[in-house]
Amino acid sequence: MGSINLYKIDNTSKDIFNQEIKKKFMLFGKKNITRSNEKNNTSYSLALYVISPQQIIPVKWNWLPNSFNKGDINTTPAPKAVLTIEHDNLLYAVTYGHSFFTIDKYCDRSFSFDFARKIEYNKIKTTTLTTPNTRRNKTVNTYINYNELEFESGESYAKLKAEAKLPKGFSLFKPVLEIGSSIKFSIESESLSSILDIILYF
Numbered sequence: 001m002g003s004i005n006l007y008k009i010d011n012t013s014k015d016i017f018n019q020e021i022k023k024k025f026m027l028f029g030k031k032n033i034t035r036s037n038e039k040n041n042t043s044y045s046l047a048l049y050v051i052s053p054q055q056i057i058p059v060k061w062n063w064l065p066n067s068f069n070k071g072d073i074n075t076t077p078a079p080k081a082v083l084t085i086e087h088d089n090l091l092y093a094v095t096y097g098h099s100f101f102t103i104d105k106y107c108d109r110s111f112s113f114d115f116a117r118k119i120e121y122n123k124i125k126t127t128t129l130t131t132p133n134t135r136r137n138k139t140v141n142t143y144i145n146y147n148e149l150e151f152e153s154g155e156s157y158a159k160l161k162a163e164a165k166l167p168k169g170f171s172l173f174k175p176v177l178e179i180g181s182s183i184k185f186s187i188e189s190e191s192l193s194s195i196l197d198i199i200l201y202f
Contacts, residue, residue: 002190004173004198007103007182008111009091017091017106021082024102025049028081035196044196045086051099053077085199092199095182104181112179113160115202120165122175128159172197 009017028048035042053076062072080097093103128139159180166175171188178184187194 002187004185004187004190004195005095005100005182006185006195006198007093007095007100007106008108009093009103009106010108011089011091013106014091017093017103020102020106021049021084025051025080025082025099031192033192033196035200042087042200044199046192047084049082049084050079051081052079083195085195087199094195100182107181109181112181112183115183116160116162116179121162122165123163125161125163126159127161128180172201 026049028050030048031046033044033046035044056074056076058072058074065071065073078097080095080099080102082096082099082103083094085092085094093107095103159178161176161178163175164177172194174186174188176186185198187198
């Protein structure tokens with residue numbers, strides 16, 4: 001079982017996104033994949049960008065081992081990666097590690113909730129709502145037995161954790177979804193093919 005954290009990059013932010021990713025990450029590899037169906041052939045350009053830190057840094061809580069007259073504990077920062085997928089002038093990104101901090105500000109914020117509007121739910125677990133022009137700008141709701149989203153209330157969804165109602169035999173992704181700036185899918189096995197299948201699903 002694996003997971004995919006999928007972003008769509010806003011068309012107006014693509015150039016600055018590409019500059020930022022090339023500045024902060026190292027290009028690890030590129031690949032072109034063509035997918036065919038009865039109607040046409042679709043070509044995808046994939047690129048993998050990686051940060052694999054080599055420096056050793058002390059942990060922030062070294063006061064604790066020092067209190068026992070022990071030396072500092074050191075660690076290496078976690079590696080991060082971004083997979084970009086481009087086709088038909090659309091740009092998607094899949095994040096690994098903490099790379100979502102870099103990607104989030106360039107994402108198309110309507111992408112994930114446009115998807116959320118199209119599907120039915122067995123169960124909605126939590127929603128995070130933002131209400132413009134109020135003192136309480138975020139509200140988190142937890143549900144026990146709820147399966148309908150109301151998009152016309154004047155509030156704006158910021159995050160949603162839910163279990164989708166999927167057709168019998170559907171295997172592209174698992175029912176549990178996390179929807180916010182991105183869409184987090186659980187899948188049976190992680191592969192480039194699985195990622196492209198999910199993008200084609202849109």
